[in-house]
Amino acid sequence: MNYFSTDFRLGILGGGQLGKMLLYDTRKFDIATNVLDPSKDAPSQYGAHQFFQGDLMDFETVYRFGKTVDVLTIEIENVNLDALDKLEEEGLKVFPSPKTLRLIQNKGNQKDFYTTHNIPTAPYKRFSDIEALKTAATANEVTMPFVWKSAQFGYDGNGVKVVRSITDLDVLPNVECIAEVMVPFKNELAVIVARSASGEIKTYPVVEMEFHPEANQVEYVICPARIDSAVADKARAIALQVSEKFNHVGLLAVEMFQTQDDDVLVNEVAPRPHNSGHYSIEASYTSQFEQHIRAILDLPLGNTDSKVAGIMVNLVGAEGYTGQVYYEGMEDILAIEGVTPHIYGKRETRPFRKMGHVTIVNSDMTKAREIAQQVKETIKVISK
């Protein structure tokens, strides 16, 4: 298949920041793209060859969009899977496959999948709705505190809540969910695995994630993780095991916990470019976005090593500000060496909204970490 400067058309479901960053590399390779997103202001409207506005959960919209392309991928998991099934049946290449997406879309199924395949994960129980969970909690069949997770449609801390008492359950939505044992952990780690259509596999280095305690959003992603090499090897091996069992095509971001005893437990996965891999644009020989394109088009995978140490700081809307965004301190951070802001293109900020990220690269990790802190303390996403 010839992709470069031809009539070949790659479809991307979702036009957010991940789609936007994918388009840097489709443009670089001159691979033509169609993008579907519900918002006319989607960040990916620029850079695509054709942009379609439409509902990603609507069967007809997704099916008809799929008919305009030669290979279909996603930048968000919440898309109409029945449409993908039908497109795949009719011969379209869909990566990740609807089968993979179906397993991942539902956190209950995802956890069961780990259990079935002997992949270490925190103990959990599934519940069809909040009443069933309340009954179990009242009967002490689940132990407080535990982590409540909505089975579907959760992202960036939405759909996840620590439950410390029965009354905490009263504010939760009445949806299918899981209750997961709270595992005390030292670190949150992630490994991105790339797997091409013909089965070539590469893993990126283990990264370390620091979360904002309240918003439950990643604050820093640090590559390489400052952990023992034995733990790093274990995390990479488990990520590979997960990748093999999912048999996915494209990227699989595997989020993990490093426990107090240096066990590694799988938390969850995302079958696409991931926040934990944004550092790779500046730090790696091959960015995760280019790698995803290589994988789904069955091109040879690129080198996943890093040129330099990389740290990513998320730019989220500051509390107390809603409206036209203003990036306070941008000039100050641009004056620091090795600092690259990525502005996603959302005009309106609101508290904790993901508005962009900043990558800090340096040949020296300690220096990079210092600069990351400085960046974080300098830039503020507000409105004026």
Add this chain to the structure above:
Amino acid sequence: MNYFSTDFRLGILGGGQLGKMLLYDTRKFDIATNVLDPSKDAPSQYGAHQFFQGDLMDFETVYRFGKTVDVLTIEIENVNLDALDKLEEEGLKVFPSPKTLRLIQNKGNQKDFYTTHNIPTAPYKRFSDIEALKTAATANEVTMPFVWKSAQFGYDGNGVKVVRSITDLDVLPNVECIAEVMVPFKNELAVIVARSASGEIKTYPVVEMEFHPEANQVEYVICPARIDSAVADKARAIALQVSEKFNHVGLLAVEMFQTQDDDVLVNEVAPRPHNSGHYSIEASYTSQFEQHIRAILDLPLGNTDSKVAGIMVNLVGAEGYTGQVYYEGMEDILAIEGVTPHIYGKRETRPFRKMGHVTIVNSDMTKAREIAQQVKETIKVISK
């Protein structure tokens, strides 16, 4: 001034590959752009917020385009300067300024400028037309062989010819020109200087350029140049001197010869991102395209150091092929570590047409050079 996710609009005259690569960084910063290019198939039609088709040499077209933007830059020198003068008079920020462009557009003026400012350059004579040059050559007022250069509109080897006999002059166009002494040189070098609106200045490392002997197009650009540090220092100092005298805003790519005696002579300059800086996308802390944007918007300049060694190979149309392009050997080069192809998005290939480039990065320069050779021998721009 606030550029990020606002109504601010940057205008780019020219929509070729340089514009296309500039747009990666305007997208990254979410700076809105308008692009003007004569071709509806221009590579920069994707990624701009608005694309206008029109003649860059037409006063009205350029003037009206300028009225749609807040800051105006170029990716090609051959644009209507009278329109830029008028826009600048009316208060538009135009970088580089029409004054800088006027000096550079005419190679005779450019050479006189070097002479006036004591900047070392190869000896030359100016001629108003080919007849005047023939008269001088017949009277032995210029010595054969010499380098004939069209004063205007030359690029990529067009408008440059080595003249070895009077009869060589018969095939040359009847235009204003210069006759330059052929200086035997060891190396062709280049330094890109970035200068911001408020006068901050940074230079990129000296690169070494290897030219295709027939097509007079760059084959390899090697960063850092494998030259003596004393010569590198001299080249950087001369580039800075040129930059100061031009008083430009934005990038200035300074092409130079290293003579047999290790003198450094300025050949010519380009006041914009340049082929000799393409390596910077993968190898440098700040790519030349991001740097150009920082400079013209008066943002702090980024670090010009390299993370790793970088070599660029131009992808030009192979001789004997005209038509729908096919990149033979693409999968083979993608399988080599540290290899990044950039495909400009031109559907039709023809002999020596610039179709793309490939960057090779490696922590080891010797290894990078070996891989560059391998890439060059593997990929071929043909039609099928």
